[in-house]
Amino acid sequence: xxxxxxxxxxxxxxxxxxxxxRCVPISNHLYFYWYRQILGQKVxxxxxxxxxxxxxxxxxxxxxxxxxxxxxxxxxxxxxSTKLEDSAMYFCASSLGGxxxxxxxxxxxGSRLTVx
Amino acid sequence: xxxxxxxxxxxxxxxxxxxxxxxxxxxxxxxxLFWYVQYPNQGLQLLLKYTTGATLVKGINGFxxxxxxxxxxxxxxxPSAHMSDAxxxxxAVSEGSNDYKLSFGAGTTVTVRA
Numbered sequence: 001x002x003x004x005x006x007x008x009x010x011x012x013x014x015x016x017x018x019x020x021x022r023c024v025p026i027s028n029h030l031y032f033y034w035y036r037q038i039l040g041q042k043v044x045x046x047x048x049x050x051x052x053x054x055x056x057x058x059x060x061x062x063x064x065x066x067x068x069x070x071x072x073x074x075x076x077x078x079x080x081s082t083k084l085e086d087s088a089m090y091f092c093a094s095s096l097g098g099x100x101x102x103x104x105x106x107x108x109x110g111s112r113l114t115v116x
Numbered sequence: 117x118x119x120x121x122x123x124x125x126x127x128x129x130x131x132x133x134x135x136x137x138x139x140x141x142x143x144x145x146x147x148x149l150f151w152y153v154q155y156p157n158q159g160l161q162l163l164l165k166y167t168t169g170a171t172l173v174k175g176i177n178g179f180x181x182x183x184x185x186x187x188x189x190x191x192x193x194x195p196s197a198h199m200s201d202a203x204x205x206x207x208a209v210s211e212g213s214n215d216y217k218l219s220f221g222a223g224t225t226v227t228v229r230a
Contacts, residue, residue, distance in 0.1 A: 041222075043223075045220075093160075
């Protein structure tokens, strides 16, 4: 069964360092998302991406964050200069989208980011 | 704008007992509603979803949920809890636009007592 894959599963970084989290969405999906979950808190929407551009972003997704689809398969989240409060589990998701779609998002297993 | 409220951050049930997790939503348009489950150190797995049609939906692992528009609710139930049901459960709403962005509730942690 097709699945969303994320790498790395866990990354530890120093405050101020750049981090890139990678995702391979399901191949025929058109909409891509990043969510994050700070330990013990709810899953929060960061950004959605369609047709090679951001379609919506939350207030969390400030100038320190960026997303990119550098080739036909990968979807990346970059944090330019990490802060302690960026420590969280980051989930990538994808959706088929389009008219008549039931709106299900398929999630990856997550990338745990620890900022020291 | 859409939002989700899950009543009760933690539910403890005995094995074999009814599991009831409450979810209320707000949405400016007819919503798409979802329940996801997260087992320890794992990602989010879809349990069930409501988009249109029958308001009682059945999902995996014996779970079901009923969409009640008049109560803006989408409560999740399972008649008989199993030890393997111990997990965190998230209710989520989408306004079904092409963006399909999900808004999640705060989650309910279920523990099952032997």
